[in-house]
Amino acid sequence: MVIDGAQLFVRYAYPPNSRGSCGPPDSDALLHYGQSGVTDPGLRELAKGFAGAWPYLELIAAATGIRDPLDHRVVEAYWVGNALLDSIGVTNVGNSMEERFRARTGRQFPHLVEGVLAGGVPHHSFHVFEVYPWLGLLRDDRRYATALNVLDKCRIRWGDVLAITGDEAVVRSRPLAWDGRILSLGEAQLETAKYAVAGSGFVAGLAVGDVVSLHWDWVCDRLTPGQLHQLQLFTSRHLRIANSGVEHRGTAIALERYI
Secondary structure, three states: OOOOHHHHHHHHHHHHHHOOOOOOOOHHHHHHHHHHOOOOHHHHHHHHOOOOHHHHHHHHHHHHOOOOOOOHHHHHHHHOOOHHHHHOOHHHHHHHHHHHHHHHHHHHHHHHHHHHHOOOOOOHHHHHHHHOHHHHHHHOOOOHHHHHHHHHHHOOEEEEEEEEEOOEEEEEEOOEEEOOOOEEEOOOEEEEEEOEEOOEEOOOOOOOOOEEEEEOOEEEEEOOHHHHHHHHHHHHHHHHHHHHOOOOOOOOOOOOOOO
């Protein structure tokens, strides 16, 4: 079943918002919208307050002729991935990066452009691996562990539900691994993720065997085989781009904390 685009946005935006990492300060309101399934002008205003994600949604919508940035197709493209992304074009992506980041990144801006020219598209993994400053900190021994954890938890990842207890699910997924030179997906591990608060969450009827998407410590959605393929495809694409310039990209880019 295709859910409302605004509701899909809530599922992925709430986890970092609940941590105070992005978006408006009222994370409880976002949670309640997701639990109730209600979409109204108030939810749309909350979505516009996500200064990291919202411009990407506007870019995808404008470049593909879709009027609403919260159209389900647009929201899915950004968080999970779909065919819209490869129809946007380098010029549109580059112009968006220019408008958003040149003034605040200065001499580091060409490193962002490298990612676009190498095939980067407005998928969340592009922002995590090509825009975030954490990638360049992997070579800093003092910040390596923190950087790897942020990169891993902030990206949208996938996994298999193995058990459910209360409001939490045990999920088998592949975390990021860093060998000192290459960032890749490591061996599968078990992790515990929330999927509800007081018995009420975003994914109805979550069950053992479901393939799900995760953001930070939350289960966001149940993935179809097609969605899983798209998420894996765009994650791999942006990992390859990141590894092609991992030594310098992001090392000195000082940006606000975006999702």
